[in-house]
Each structure stands twice: as C-alpha cells, then as structure tokens.
Amino acid sequence: MDPNQRIAKISAHLNPPNLVQMCDGSGLKRVGCRAKGGSPGFKVAILGAAGGIGQPLAMLMKTNPLVSLLHLYDVANAPGVTADISHMDTSAIVRGFLGQQQLEEALTGMDLVIIPAGVPRKPGMTRDDLFNINAGIVRTLSEAIAKCCPQAIVNVISNPVNSTVPIAAEVFKKAGTFDPKKLMGVTMLDVVRANTFVAEVMSLDPREVDVPVVGGHAGVSILPLLSQVKPPCSFTQKEIEYLTDRIQNGGTEVVEAKAGTGSATLSMAYAAVKFADACLRGLRGDANIVECAFVASHVTELPFFASKVRLGRCGIDEVYGVGPLNEYERMGLEKAKKELAGSIQKGVSFVKK
C-alpha cells in the first residue's frame, strides 16, 4: 500500500465518526476516543483526583476490572493526571473534569463517588484543625452528589472523617436524598495499619491478619479490638498498649515523617482502593463482603460509629455490633465515644446553622 494511503487509513481509524468526546475545551483537551463506555462494570468518580491520595487512587482504580468508567475531578491539575492515567492499557475509560463548572458533569450517572478532596495535616495539627477548610469542601461536593447522583455510594476520605461524614449526611437529608446504606467514611487505613502492626509483633503474614477497628478515625476514637484478632492471638498487656497506641497514632507517625509535606497518601490510596473494591463487589452481588467503615449506626447511642458492615447490592446490608469486649476495650470505647460525640455534633451543626 502506498504510504499516503496507509497514513490515511490510520487516521481514519483514529478518528472514526462515532468518537466519544471526553472533555470540553476548558483546559481539558477533548481527545478523540473510540470508547463507547459500554463495557460491563461500574462508573466511579474521584473528587480530588489530582491530590496526593487522588493520583495513586486514580491509578489503582484504572487497574480495577470492575470499573468501566473513571471520572477524575479536581479544582487543579485534572487534565495532566487524566492524560497520564488514560494511557494505561486497562479497560476503564478515563475522563477528566476541572473546576466547579464541570462538577455536575463529573458526577452524573456515577455508581460510586470517592472523596479525597481537601487539605492534609502538617506536624502539630489534629485532624480537627482541618475542619475549617475541609467542611466547606465536603459540603459543596455533597450538594452536587445529592443533585447529580443521589443513588451513588459515597466513600468519604477527607478529614476529619468523624465530622465530614455527618456533614455529608446532613446535606443529603436537606436535599431529601439521604440513604444511610450508601454513605461511608473510609476507616480502612486504620484496619490496614492494625493488620500490619499486629503481623509485625506476632511474626505473621499481614495478609492473613484481620483486626476489627471500631469507633472513628481520629486519636482515641480509633479503637482496635485486639481481643477479636483473626487468627486468634494472645497479647501481653505491654503489646496491647504498644499496638493500640501505634494504631491510634499511625497517621501522626506519617505526618511527622513527611515533615510538613502532607499525610499518608500511598497507604491511603491502597486502603481506599481495597474499600472501594469491596463496595463494587457488593454492588455486583458478591456474598459476605464485610469491612469496617464509619457509618450511620445504632451500635451505640451515637448517630455515627465505625464497625464492621456487610456490603451488598444497595450499599450497606448490615451494620454489625462491636462484639464481646474486654475491660481495656470497654474503657477505650468510652473514650472513643466521648471524642466522637463532639466531632459528630460539630459536623451536624456546620450544615444546620
């Protein structure tokens, strides 16, 4: 074939008439694409996709065969991240969305929305110190979710989780779209850390360790239930105190090591993907998908609490209680509830005021 004919053939192949437009002209160049977005799988949006967590999270979700369409939204740098990730030869179609004016488009039709948008801690800060900035971000994003994909499962990562989940819930209540089965604060990193640290102490393979972590996601509200570890482990009191302290302060350990450049991003992306994948397998109808998450709850007198939940086709099928606790854990639970009560109320008041 003559070279000109060959080039004409390639160019026709790259630019068929049924191209799907990926993005508009506001900085996210719309690239010609033959994808129809019709492959089986779920539609997932990441809000805050260009951030420290957002980027590795987006990369890992692009490798997930359960995802057919991946929407990457951020107020900055979404085009670059989208272009980069879209070159990965996995089946999910990637589209980028930049800035508030593209938020609704990013959310429409989504099955799962993951929110890592917001500022991270620096050394010396508590997660609650992030409230002033992140509360408003989560409120705005939740308002758009209520409008554009009220049926979607929502995974909230932005801190302080103990307040941002109640904020999202209040926004959804105001909009008349609140479904407690669909809103989850992501506490999976606490479980991931707990599994790792327990495995280290007991010389086990971390993949075989399962530590329930209940309560919430800040300081003493993070309550590992070491009496319920699988496989059953017998710890000394010294080991229990070391492990509890290390699990509760795992986030601070990373914040200090990063010395002002941010908080956990890579382990968080790993944990977020583990949790998102569990949500998607639940949506698909897989049986016995049980993970810990911070959810609307009747396990204690508090309206939100982290405990094991069973994930299914509609989100959360069942919220499990904390099970039998030893004296040390009972005391920990009281401290956790005290810490949680104020943070939950702060989130609720932020939207109600």
Ligand SMILES: NC(=O)c1ccc[n+]([C@@H]2O[C@H](COP(=O)([O-])OP(=O)(O)OC[C@H]3O[C@@H](n4cnc5c(N)ncnc54)[C@H](O)[C@@H]3O)[C@@H](O)[C@H]2O)c1
């Ligand atoms: N739940 C957990 O276990 C856990 C673990 C680690 C970090 N976090 C929290 O996750 C959040 C993000 O951490 P990070 O390290 O990725 O921070 P980061 O600063 O690296 O990234 C945040 C991203 O959010 C974007 N953003 C800011 N405002 C936005 C808005 N209105 N809409 C959409 N995107 C917006 C920023 O542009 C940035 O790309 C922090 O609040 C952090 O504390 C939670």
Ligand SMILES: O=C(O)C[C@H](O)C(=O)O
């Ligand atoms: O500690 C932080 O600020 C981030 C996150 O909540 C974590 O647990 O790593």
